[in-house]
Structures are given as C-alpha cells and as structure tokens.
Amino acid sequence: MSAAAAITVRLNGEEREVAADSSAAQAVDAWRRDPAAPYAVSVNGEHVPRPRLAARALRPGDEIEVWTLRQGG
Amino acid sequence: MAEDADHFAIAGRRLASRLLLGTSRYPSPAALADCVARAGPGLLTVSVRRSAGGGNAFYELLKEAGPPLVPNTAGCRTVAEACRTASMARELLGTNWVKLELIGDDETQAPDPFALVEAAEQLLREDYVVLAYCTEDLALCTRLAPIGSGQGLNHPERLALLRQRLAGSVLVVDAGIGRPSDAAAAMELGYDAVLLNTAVALAREPAPMAAAFRAAVDAGRTAYRAGIMPRHDMAQPSTLAPDIPVERYHPHKETQTQ
Amino acid sequence: MRIGIAGGGLIGRLLAWRCAAAGAEVEVFDAGAAGRCAPAAAGMLAPVAELARASRALHARGMESCRLWPRWLAEEDAAGLCVQRGAWLTAHGRDRGELERVADAIAAKVPDPDEHLIGYAGKELAEMEPALAGFERAYLLPAEGQVLVDEVLELLGGAAARAGVSWRDGAAVEEVGPGRLRAAGTDKRYDWACDCRGLGARPAQQLRAVRGECLHVHCPGLGLRRPTHVLHPRQPVYIVPRPADVYVVGATEIESDDPGPVTVRSALELLGAAYAFNPLLAEGRVVDARVGLRPALPDNEPALRVGDGELALSGMHRHGYLAGPACVSEALAAMGLA
Numbered sequence: 001m002s003a004a005a006a007i008t009v010r011l012n013g014e015e016r017e018v019a020a021d022s023s024a025a026q027a028v029d030a031w032r033r034d035p036a037a038p039y040a041v042s043v044n045g046e047h048v049p050r051p052r053l054a055a056r057a058l059r060p061g062d063e064i065e066v067w068t069l070r071q072g073g
Numbered sequence: 074m075a076e077d078a079d080h081f082a083i084a085g086r087r088l089a090s091r092l093l094l095g096t097s098r099y100p101s102p103a104a105l106a107d108c109v110a111r112a113g114p115g116l117l118t119v120s121v122r123r124s125a126g127g128g129n130a131f132y133e134l135l136k137e138a139g140p141p142l143v144p145n146t147a148g149c150r151t152v153a154e155a156c157r158t159a160s161m162a163r164e165l166l167g168t169n170w171v172k173l174e175l176i177g178d179d180e181t182q183a184p185d186p187f188a189l190v191e192a193a194e195q196l197l198r199e200d201y202v203v204l205a206y207c208t209e210d211l212a213l214c215t216r217l218a219p220i221g222s223g224q225g226l227n228h229p230e231r232l233a234l235l236r237q238r239l240a241g242s243v244l245v246v247d248a249g250i251g252r253p254s255d256a257a258a259a260m261e262l263g264y265d266a267v268l269l270n271t272a273v274a275l276a277r278e279p280a281p282m283a284a285a286f287r288a289a290v291d292a293g294r295t296a297y298r299a300g301i302m303p304r305h306d307m308a309q310p311s312t313l314a315p316d317i318p319v320e321r322y323h324p325h326k327e328t329q330t331q
Numbered sequence: 332m333r334i335g336i337a338g339g340g341l342i343g344r345l346l347a348w349r350c351a352a353a354g355a356e357v358e359v360f361d362a363g364a365a366g367r368c369a370p371a372a373a374g375m376l377a378p379v380a381e382l383a384r385a386s387r388a389l390h391a392r393g394m395e396s397c398r399l400w401p402r403w404l405a406e407e408d409a410a411g412l413c414v415q416r417g418a419w420l421t422a423h424g425r426d427r428g429e430l431e432r433v434a435d436a437i438a439a440k441v442p443d444p445d446e447h448l449i450g451y452a453g454k455e456l457a458e459m460e461p462a463l464a465g466f467e468r469a470y471l472l473p474a475e476g477q478v479l480v481d482e483v484l485e486l487l488g489g490a491a492a493r494a495g496v497s498w499r500d501g502a503a504v505e506e507v508g509p510g511r512l513r514a515a516g517t518d519k520r521y522d523w524a525c526d527c528r529g530l531g532a533r534p535a536q537q538l539r540a541v542r543g544e545c546l547h548v549h550c551p552g553l554g555l556r557r558p559t560h561v562l563h564p565r566q567p568v569y570i571v572p573r574p575a576d577v578y579v580v581g582a583t584e585i586e587s588d589d590p591g592p593v594t595v596r597s598a599l600e601l602l603g604a605a606y607a608f609n610p611l612l613a614e615g616r617v618v619d620a621r622v623g624l625r626p627a628l629p630d631n632e633p634a635l636r637v638g639d640g641e642l643a644l645s646g647m648h649r650h651g652y653l654a655g656p657a658c659v660s661e662a663l664a665a666m667g668l669a
Contacts, residue, residue: 012123013594033588037129040121040161047160065123067161069132070586071105072120072145073095073270100384101631102539125587130539134629277436 007060018058025053028066040067079298081115081265083243084170084202088115089140091260092290093245094283095270102134104279109138112273112283115266116141118172120148121162143204145172150185152192159196170202186213193217206247209235214242226255229262236263253282253289260293261301332356332668335512335521337504338528341369341651342644344487345659346527349403351494353668358521359496360514362503362531366590371543371623373558373571373579374480374652376400376413379447379472380420380560381653382440383433389632389650390441392657399656400478407490412483415476419460420448421469422562423607429562434470447474462555462609469559477558477571478652503531510640523666526643529626536645540624543649544593545581546601550615553578561608568604577618580605584649593620625649633658637665 005020011031018027028041041048042065048056058064081088094114099105109117117140135142144162149155152175159171173193177185184207193205205217209231215238226232226249236244246259247268256267269286276282332355336343339361351357364370378393400413420437422430438444449471457464459471492498499514506513507526513519526532530540555578558571571579583597598620605612628634628646633654636643642665644658663669 014591031126032124033126034128037124037127038132038165039124040165042157042161045157047157047164049164067121067165068124068127069135069142069144069165070120070122071097071099071131072118072147073097073268101627101629103628103630106629125542125585126589127586128539128588130629131586275432277439 007058009058009060009062009064011064012066022058023054024048024056024058024062024064025050027058027064028053031066037068041065042067079294083204086141088266089113090115090287090290091266091294092256092287093118093247093266093268094140094273095268096135097270098274099279100274102131105274106134106138107280108273108283109140111280112287114140116143118143118145118268118270119166120145121158121165141168141170142166143168143170143172145206146174148176149174150176150188152188152195155188155192156195159201163201169200170204171196172204172206174206184208186210189213190216204245211235211238214239214244226250226258229258232259232264233262253285256286257289257293257296260290261296263297266290332523332666333521334358334523334525334666335519336360336525336527337507337512337514338362338526338531339488339498339500340367340527340529341484341487342647342655342659343527344484344491345655346525346644346662347496348487348491348494349659349663350666350668351491351496352406353663355666355668357491357494357496358499358519359491360499360502360504360512362528363501366530366624368529368543368623368625369484369651370480371545371582371621372480372649372652373545373569373581374478374483375418375558375569375571376415376476376478376653377418377472377558377560378653379437379441379474380418380433381650382437384631385650386630386632387440389654392633392654393650394474395657395660396653396655397474397476399660403656404478404483404486407486409482409486412479412486413476414479415474416557417471417473418475418477418557419463419469419559420472420562421463421466421559424467426563427468429564430468430470433562447472449473460556462553462611463559465609471557475558479573480652483652504528507532507535507641507643509638522640524641525662526641526645528645529647530624532626532643532645536626536643537628538626538646539586540588541627541648542585542587542589543582543623543625544585544597544601545579545621546593546598546605546617547573547619547621548578548580548605548612548615549576549618550578550612551576553609553611553615555609559608561604563604566600566604568601568608570605570608578605578612578615580612582649588624590622590624593622635661635665637662642666 006017007020044063081091090113092114093116095118121144146155146158175185175188193203196203243265245266246264259267273283334350334355334357336359339359347357347359376397378390382390401410404410441447452468502514504514507524512524555572560569580601625648627648631648633647
C-alpha cells in the first residue's frame, strides 16, 4: 500500500478519509476546532491518553471518539 | 463560647461548602455563573461526552467560577463503560475524582448496585476518589464506604440509620431534593453534604434559589452540630405557660401549614 | 445621514430597510448566505412561552415586535406574512408536572396571566384545535404567533432595495469601529457603523454557537392551526404550521460550532416527538432539513450596544424574529432616526 492511499475511519460517528499512514493524533488535530478546549480520545472503545495518540496508527474502520466537558448533574 | 471550625473534606481535600452543585439545565451560561456565585458550592459536577465541536466557552466559564470540577459517569450502563468514562474524564479534567453513576434501569434511572460495587472497586484500585451514586441500602453502602451519594429523602428513617451506621464515611444526599427544607433535613440528619441540580436550575429564579439552598444547608448543618432536641410527645403541653394557646408553640403545626 | 451595516441576515435587512425608510443613506456588506441561521428558524413569535426561561426584558421586546411586525409588513402589502392567532403550550400526560411548572413560571412573570395563559381541556380543547385532541390539557397563549420565515427574508431584501439600500454581496466585514467599517482591506466612513453580524462578529463580540436543527414535514390532514410548544423534561419541541400543509418540527439546542447536516440522533429525537404529538405525522414526508448556528451571548439574550458613531446588535440566539424588530427600533432611536 502506498503512503498516499486513503483509508476510511469514523470520527465521532462520521466517516472520514485519512491518509493510510495517519496517526490518531493527526486525525484528531484536523478535526478539533478550538485548540484551547480540553479533550480526551478513545479508539475502538478504549481510552488512548493524549501522549500516546501520535504513536497510534490508524487502521481502516477505526472508531475514534473525541470527548469533551459538558453540562452534568 | 466560640464554635469549633467545621471543615468539610473529601479524601483529604478541603471543600469550601457542603452544598455541591450540578451544572445541567440552567437557562443560560450566565445564569449558571450567577447560581455558582450565590450558592458558593464546594464542587461542581460535569459530564464528559462526545464533543459536538463546540468551543471552549463552557470550560472557561466553569474555570472562572472557581470550585473544583468533578466528572460524572452519567448514562453508563456497564462497568467497562463507566471505567472508560472515568479514565477519559481524568485526563480531560486532570482530576482523579469521579461521581460514579451506573444506570440499571432506563425508565427510573435507578442505579445497578452490583455493577456499581464492581466498578467502584476497580476504580479505587486505580487510585480514584469515587463518589458512588447509590440507593440508601445499608449493606450496599457498607460495601461502598467510605464515600457514597444517596438518592433523595423518600425514606428518612433509612437515611438516619445509614448515617448512624456509617459514622466515619462521607455521605452526600443527591437527587430528589426539591426544596431547601429537604436539604436542611438531610443536613440535620448529619449528612456531610447535599448535591443539587434541577431544584436550582429549573427554579423560576435560579440565582435566589441557589442562595436559599446555601442558607438551608448552613442552617441544617449548624442545627446538627448544635444538637437537635429529641422528638417528644407534644400532646402533653404541661410545661407551657397556661395562658398561651398551645397551637402557637406547636412546631409541627407551623411547618405543615406553609 | 450615512449608515454602514455589517451583515445582511435578518437583523441587517431589518435595520437597513428601516433606516432607509427613515431617510438615511444605507450601505450593507454581506458575507453571503453560507453561515446564515435565519432561514433555519421556525419564525415563532413566542414572547409569553419564552418567559419560562428568559427575562422580562426579552418578553417586553417580544411584545413590541409582535406589534411592529404586522405594521411594518403592511407597508409592503405583506401583513399576511405575520400570523397571530395565538400558540399552544402543552405536554403529554406523563409530563404534566413539567407543563404546570412552566405555566406557573410564566404566570409569575407575565403582567396579566389571565389574559396571556388560558387553560383548555378535554372537549373544549378538541373543538378549538382538533389536532390536539390527543392531549388532556393545553394553554392558549393568545399574544403569540409566527412570521413566515422564507417569505419574510425575501421580502425584507426586496423592501431594502426598494427603499434605496446599496447592497455589497460577498463582502465580509473585517472590523467595525466608530463611524467606520473595514471590508476587503478598505476603510469606509459613515455617520454610523452598525454591526449586525452573527457569529461573524467573533472575536470582537463574546459569542458562542448554539446549533439548531429542524425538519419540515409535509402532512396533509393534520390541520394544526397554531404553533404548539410541546414540553418535555429533556427534549421540548415545537410544531409550527406553514402554508401548504408543511409543519416545522424543531429545534435542537446543541453547544456546537458544527454547521454540518442534521444528525441521525437529532432527526430521531425530533421525529419521535412529532410522532408522539400526533400519529398522523407518521404518514408525513420530510421535505426539508435545516441547520443553523445561532449566535449567543453568555445570558442567551440579544444585546444592543451603542457607542460613538457605532452600534452592535448581537447575540440574537433563538430570538431573532421575536426580538429583532424591537431591537432595530431601539437602534433607530439611538441613531436619532425614530
């Protein structure tokens, strides 16, 4: 597979095309709108701490979730 | 005579107030900020969810508000889900505190006690401070001690028993508190704190209601520490001055007619 | 008097038209329809129902707008675009507590509760509004109504042009200062510079986005005549009748900057509420789905700020149609044009 090939992953429920050699950090950074907002990420239902996102290579069909703070009781 | 200082701490951390406040369902962010200012809560609960792509405004507002933020695991149905949510919240907020909620029944939102104990044990091993949201069941709470968070004042006698039996634990009454007198009653029973949300957020005027709850929590706590006179039979008013009508000194009648 | 306006959405159009009608020379700079939220609104005029959450000041602006809309539209022979036969406030039986809570909150704030909140039940309700026959109880809010959003937006654009407003399309304003607008790197001078932008006014205004989604359902035979607020502890919705048997079902309120299409979750919630409202809607057709990012200030209420040769109308949030005319007429007064 060439480095330029694209794979499809899901990010917060929506399908996205990313380069086949992307890391989870790259996909998440491209998606986030406000760099100051706190966040945490899970891949396929498992929490991946932020320092480990760059080393987490994406595979086709990976489910990435970006979470943030919301109102709660 | 000066009263002893009445510090409130959970897991060694001093909290400024025994009134704890949720952040959900206020009319606006500004209204939430007003309520926090009037209530002076010891902590604020928040949830962590999939980001909808919103900005940072809510977090900034809460940070400015001051009290520590404690994430909940609202909506979680399994041990794994709750533990993952706690882990993500820990990174998100930089806190090892978590209000553990595990829903066992969608309709009533009643907690699942078995999963709750399992998740609490796992999180405690991972060095979390767990505020477990449970019913006022004695055996359950004994397993969950030291910290629990109970549901409402439907069974005051059970709450009283629980307080008596778990004297060394931090016990918080959560959910089901509708009016300041409920909060005062929980504090009079010796509970360490109350956690409120909708009773303030959905009041006609949330900010004054926040102030009312603050006063009620203070009143209940002060009364508890002052030592509340045991109940006795008011049908024998032999100690009253004979020329004053009995009704005027009947505290139960007065509270019931409001 | 020369007036420059940043933003050509609902508020920019209203202000441009009224200023030009009052004799001013007006120029509008509009970035284009892409970020516009006005078309995604239902156009409800709900000064009374909003009192459950909003301030008395917003109620007063809403009542004033209810008076201004038909008067202003009549100048263009379009008074029919404002429909005022009242609105309903109701809830399903199990949410009755929520209905009474909201009705009490409104009654405590509205000046004449008996006039503004009229209870109907049973046969009386079914006769008054047959589409609500499945509800035990509802309150009629006689002061309320709606404007027809698409028609009004188009009419306002035309009315502004006929009044002599110059329109600069595709020209996003970069900065608004005292008597000064900067667009495409060039400063333009005016007697008054008015900021009527929505989220485009960030970061100068402390605005956040609140995403709103609504669905348009074509359902001949439902026959609902008045906008209806259906209360629910978590997911309140409204159902607003439009011409030709179309009903607007809305609206979500999500703290989000995401302008993307309606999500499955939101569609499920809105359509679930619509189906529960009246099973006839199950046979309806979803003919449109709209999304808007509402510009909101921290208190969720519109603000008019007046400086020296500059003013800003911002943070309309859910209240553009409700508060717009009143805010615009306050702005005219501030500029000495009233």
